[in-house]
Amino acid sequence: MARLGIHRDFLEDLIDLERPVQRKVLSAIRKFEQATHASIHLEKLANVRDDRLKSIRIDRSVRGIVLAPESGDHFTLMKVLPHDDAYAWAARRQLSVNAASGHIEIRDSVAIETATEELAKATTVPVPERLFSHVPDEDLIRLGIDEQVRTFARLLTDIAPLEAIKGYLPGTQYDALYGLAAGLSVQELIRELDFRADGETIDPDDIARAVERTPSRITFVEGPEELMDLFEKPFALWRVYLHPTQRQVAYGSYSGPAQVTGGPGTGKTVVAVHRARHLAAQGGRVLLTTFTSTLAESLRDSLRLLESDAEVLERIDVRHVDSIAARIVRDRHGPYAILRDAEEQHQWRRVIRRRGVQYNETFLAEEWRQVVLAQDLRSLDNYLAARRRGRGRRLGPLQRTQIWHVISEFERELGDRGARTYETVCADATRILSEQSDKPYDHVIVDEAQDLHPVRWRLLRALVPPGRNDLFIVGDTHQRIYDNRVSLQVVGVHVAGRSTRLKISYRTTSEILKWSRGVLAGEEIQDLDGGTDSLRGFRSDMHGPTPELVGTATKTDELRTLTAKVRTWLNAGVEPGEIGVAARSGPLAQEAARALEQAGIPARHLSRNQGLVEDRVPTMTMHRMKGLEFRCVAVIGAGEHQLPDPRSVRSVEDDELTHAHDLQRELCTLYVACTRAREVLHISWHGDPSPFLSDLASARR
Numbered sequence: 142m143a144r145l146g147i148h149r150d151f152l153e154d155l156i157d158l159e160r161p162v163q164r165k166v167l168s169a170i171r172k173f174e175q176a177t178h179a180s181i182h183l184e185k186l187a188n189v190r191d192d193r194l195k196s197i198r199i200d201r202s203v204r205g206i207v208l209a210p211e212s213g214d215h216f217t218l219m220k221v222l223p224h225d226d227a228y229a230w231a232a233r234r235q236l237s238v239n240a241a242s243g244h245i246e247i248r249d250s251v252a253i254e255t256a257t258e259e260l261a262k263a264t265t266v267p268v269p270e271r272l273f274s275h276v277p278d279e280d281l282i283r284l285g286i287d288e289q290v291r292t293f294a295r296l297l298t299d300i301a302p303l304e305a306i307k308g309y310l311p312g313t314q315y316d317a318l319y320g321l322a323a324g325l326s327v328q329e330l331i332r333e334l335d336f337r338a339d340g341e342t343i344d345p346d347d348i349a350r351a352v353e354r355t356p357s358r359i360t361f362v363e364g365p366e367e368l369m370d371l372f373e374k375p376f377a378l379w380r381v382y383l384h385p386t387q388r389q390v391a392y393g394s395y396s397g398p399a400q401v402t403g404g405p406g407t408g409k410t411v412v413a414v415h416r417a418r419h420l421a422a423q424g425g426r427v428l429l430t431t432f433t434s435t436l437a438e439s440l441r442d443s444l445r446l447l448e449s450d451a452e453v454l455e456r457i458d459v460r461h462v463d464s465i466a467a468r469i470v471r472d473r474h475g476p477y478a479i480l481r482d483a484e485e486q487h488q489w490r491r492v493i494r495r496r497g498v499q500y501n502e503t504f505l506a507e508e509w510r511q512v513v514l515a516q517d518l519r520s521l522d523n524y525l526a527a528r529r530r531g532r533g534r535r536l537g538p539l540q541r542t543q544i545w546h547v548i549s550e551f552e553r554e555l556g557d558r559g560a561r562t563y564e565t566v567c568a569d570a571t572r573i574l575s576e577q578s579d580k581p582y583d584h585v586i587v588d589e590a591q592d593l594h595p596v597r598w599r600l601l602r603a604l605v606p607p608g609r610n611d612l613f614i615v616g617d618t619h620q621r622i623y624d625n626r627v628s629l630q631v632v633g634v635h636v637a638g639r640s641t642r643l644k645i646s647y648r649t650t651s652e653i654l655k656w657s658r659g660v661l662a663g664e665e666i667q668d669l670d671g672g673t674d675s676l677r678g679f680r681s682d683m684h685g686p687t688p689e690l691v692g693t694a695t696k697t698d699e700l701r702t703l704t705a706k707v708r709t710w711l712n713a714g715v716e717p718g719e720i721g722v723a724a725r726s727g728p729l730a731q732e733a734a735r736a737l738e739q740a741g742i743p744a745r746h747l748s749r750n751q752g753l754v755e756d757r758v759p760t761m762t763m764h765r766m767k768g769l770e771f772r773c774v775a776v777i778g779a780g781e782h783q784l785p786d787p788r789s790v791r792s793v794e795d796d797e798l799t800h801a802h803d804l805q806r807e808l809c810t811l812y813v814a815c816t817r818a819r820e821v822l823h824i825s826w827h828g829d830p831s832p833f834l835s836d837l838a839s840a841r842r
């Protein structure tokens with residue numbers, strides 16, 4: 142039986158075909174796969190540069206292009222297109238084996254030749270002043286840049302002609318040149334592009350072996366069932382084609398906790414889900430967890446897309462952190478009540494009145510959460526000696542003693558009422574776990590790690606015995622939208638030497654990323670290890686329109702503008718469920734849903750636990766956008782009085798640092814909402830624009 146590889150481009154083409162044609166593709170491939178002499182189904186192509194490319198008939202008007210090496214029965218489905226397009230595509234293409242990575246690569250030789258000739262005519266800049274004049278030939282060769290591409294690269298004086306022929310160049314060679322132009326060193330690129338071929342000597346003529354070495358572009362199917370499964374979900378490419386770095390981190394083995402960081406849409410969640418499957422398939426008990434129940438639900442959906450084996454799935458527990466804590470505490474102590482925000486404030490006020498202290502409930506609640514609970518301080522002496530990281534107002538020993546007594550009284554009252562907060566549930570669960578030697582999991586995988594409070598980290602640490610592949614942590618501190626800052630080292634999680642950054646966004650266009658990064662420009666973002674995080678090297682290879690910013694006089698006008706925009710998207714063929722509308726506040730998001738409905742556009746406000754539906758435009762808070770993505774996103778209410786949300790920014794008088802953190806969190810929330818857009822981003826406000834936007838506008842001037 143033929144060994145069948147499916148190229149990523151093939152599945153991308155398949156999505157664009159009509160359903161009946163898609164079915165014909167499947168049946169043609171099945172016949173081909175099951176034939177004893179598969180090659181009899183293949184037709185030789187005339188006028189091709191590479192005669193290893195053959196065609197296969199799908200129906201009267203559609204052809205598949207197959208890579209068929211001279212010998213053996215390894216076949217790869219490369220493209221599926223209307224008859225003439227398929228032939229034209231094949232005529233210009235040439236296959237080769239990348240000398241550095243050993244991967245199979247494909248190029249449009251004709252386009253590269255033409256571009257080289259044109260550039261040679263246009264380039265007047267002397268050789269020493271050109272873009273890659275500082276890079277010797279041997280370095281380009283080490284990066285797998287072959288002669289044809291080198292000739293082109295040597296003519297470049299800026300990056301634009303390179304970007305213009307991106308689609309025609311072998312992908313890895315483009316990435317290497319782009320990386321060099323962006324200032325990465327040869328060493329950095331070698332690491333990043335996974336040029337390791339496991340020490341194997343690379344034979345440029347061994348196409349079959351090169352195909353096997355290219356799992357980021359070509360996947361092999363084992364039989365009809367796998368083929369069906371692949372063809373039924375061609376949109377979920379991440380299931381089978383991972384970037385080499387993604388694959389390396391998801392399937393690696395680590396001597397202790399490992400961390401994956403990266404900007405929005407770089408596939409961190411994808412990596413987390415692959416990792417969960419990988420560890421469970423090896424027999425481990427796995428916890429795949431995150432911050433909220435909605436995010437856990439979407440992790441569950443992704444996992445089900447990736448894995449159907451019930452035995453493997455059974456070994457993976459997908460739950461948000463608080464629900465694990467709740468289960469452990471309930472099992473030991475029985476049911477308990479959770480203290481809601483308003484009740485907590487009342488309780489603080491009561492204690493303040495009784496004790497007659499001058500601190501208000503906001504300050505004390507913060508001090509309790511960010512210092513006492515965060516550092517697990519259990520005595521006055523510990524509190525007196527503690528470093529109050531993240532707190533701005535200085536406190537002397539007398540003040541600390543006074544505050545400690547207030548906090549102790551607050552905690553006592555909590556205990557007397559049999560009530561808990563989410564944080565104390567986690568702390569109690571950690572204590573229960575620390576008393577037992579048997580831990581519930583072998584591996585814990587954490588998504589959206591940036592939003593977890595230290596008490597939750599201690600719980601996660603306690604859920605799994607320290608050792609190989611114990612914790613796998615995925616997050617992006619630029620997307621921190623809750624009030625939690627942590628240094629992993631302080632909570633006993635050491636990732637040094639086991640941290641990887643993903644750099645390519647698979648979601649968002651370069652234009653949307655650039656604009657959104659502007660939102661955070663100049664902000665110092667604290668990473669999970671006590672240092673500063675950076676977005677260096679983070680990029681997207683996709684392009685689209687620049688985000689549109691629109692201000693109106695009144696809210697009614699703004700909602701009218703929104704309705705018109707959404708209608709334009711729908712008229713252009715975007716499905717209602719592919720559009721997302723985000724506001725900082727719930728009530729404005731609700732109003733937007735009503736305005737859309739009144740204009741005859743099916744819409745629905747998405748509250749916390751509701752899922753998306755295909756036939757309605759969802760409106761939601763910016764926080765609810767986390768974990769989602771849409772072709773088109775409208776961010777509304779980006780006005781002076783809505784963003785930052787005045788109720789969420791504590792006063793500078795209460796605590797200067799808390800105030801600064803609140804402002805940064807609001808910026809990050811806007812950043813998260815904007816980076817949910819895959820193709821188009823529209824931002825609007827009424828009245829004066831948010832200071833966040835005016836800053837952007839003045840920075841651009």
Ligand SMILES: Nc1ncnc2c1ncn2[C@@H]1O[C@H](COP(=O)(O)OP(=O)(O)OP(=O)(O)O)[C@@H](O)[C@H]1O
Nearest residue numbers: 378379382383384405406407408409410411647648
């Ligand atoms: N290797 C891949 N091939 C194709 N698509 C991919 C790949 N990796 C990720 N994606 C797609 O990119 C999008 C973003 O992926 P994912 O949600 O995992 O990113 P993320 O880094 O967790 O994003 P964020 O931090 O913004 O939540 C998804 O649509 C996902 O399917």
